[in-house]
Amino acid sequence: MIFRTLGSRGAEIPAVGLGTWEVGGRDTPDKSRDREHIETISRAIEMGYTHIDTAEYYGGGHTEELIGEAISIFSREELFITSKVWPSHLQRAALHEALDGTLQRLRTDYLDLYLIHWPNPDVTLEETLSAMSDEVQNGRVRFIGVSNFDTSLLKEAVAVSREPIVNNQVLFNIDDRLAMNELLPYCQNQGITVTAYSPLRRNAVKTSTEKLLKDLASKYSASIQQIMLSWLLGKDGVVVIPKASKLEHLRSNLEAASIVLDQVDVRMLDSLK
Template sequence: MGFKQLGSTGEEIPAIGLGTWEIGGRETPDYSRDKENIKILQAAIEMGYTHIDTAEYYGGGHTEELIGEAIKTFDRSKLFITSKVWPTHLSKEELPKALKGSLKRLGTDYIDLYLIHWPVPDMDLKETLTTMAELSKAGYIRYIGVSNFDVALLKKSLLISPVPIVCNQVLYNLEDREPENELLPFCQENGITLTAYTPLKKGSLSKHTEKVLKKIAKKHNATIYQIMLSWLISKDNVIAIPRSTNIQHLKENLEAADIILEPDDLQLLD
């Protein structure tokens, strides 16, 4: 299992975490598979997924509730939990309430990494980041970060925030390469972790990409999805949060951290 430094904090976190979107619902709660989902989350933690990514928006809060139930039997200090605050809760009045709700649903006293889920045009960035910093200093959040921020907004955030911005979570995979233009180099230069969400592109790959992946996967006795993950985390400052509720796929995703791609593999993929 590979680990990487979170931002410039000195703290090592797993290079491959567990995404939880659609576990327990999408925009609204889905209670139909609760027992099964809790068992899957617990099995994932047992096999080594100690970084769990979620958000208050997922399942209308129910995803956090499922995670809270699943982690009860584990040592909280050995888990790294990321959650995200929704754009409607970014004011100094609403943000503490949103955080309190997430903490209650997760059944924990603190969140390791708390992110602004999406930027919106009318948000008061200074107010939001100042409030997050205050909550961090009060011990409710260990680190703060952002999600879906472009370089201009990330630069602005770094200048405004009273505490370090350690992470930016964005869409990034073998075919969605926009972050490589400006964002990833900026994060690498400034000691910010880039978390790749949808790292497997939900399986919808072009025929050309699949052909290249199959060639490299065969060479490493791996799946094409393991190669996709290995390629992502081979890059400085990049970690990934694939989602799966299939035990075998969860295991394979985690094992991708042990695959060492060779220079010619990386050249083909890049």
């Protein structure tokens, strides 16, 4: 496993994490596959996925419950757990209550990383980040960050937060690459890790992109999905959180971290439109 450094404090986050969106439901609980999901998360941890990403919104909180059940048999200190607070809970009292629920569902005393899931223009960043910084001081959160923030809003968050903003989780993949223009260079300069969610998502398949991915997959004896992940992981400070339910896909995603693309191939992928 490769790691990324979080901010200036020297702590590390595994560069390949386990995404859990739609595990146990979308915005409401779906308990029809609970045992399967718990088993998959447990097997993933055994395989090397020590970084698990979730949110209070996922499955109406049920996803956190499933993770809590799965991680209960493992050493908490060996895991890196990220969760996100929903925009309607960004006021001080609501955030503290939301964190109470998240910790209870996850069966843990602390989060490694707590993110603002989406910005809420009706609540000041000062209030939200002050409340999150308090939770760092209280020992219930180790690090704080944001999600779905553009560069301008991220700069504002950095300016007003007492605790360092160490992570911004954004949509980033071979097709959705807006983050490369301004956000990623800013984050790299500031020592802020960028977590790419939906790193394997494809939009309308373009023939030129598909051909290049297939050619590179053949060249590196890899899958197209591994090439897509390797391209992201080759960028300084980038973390990926692909979701997978099959063991072979979990293993394949993890192995993508060991594939190093040469600079000519990276430039070709970078130049795709």
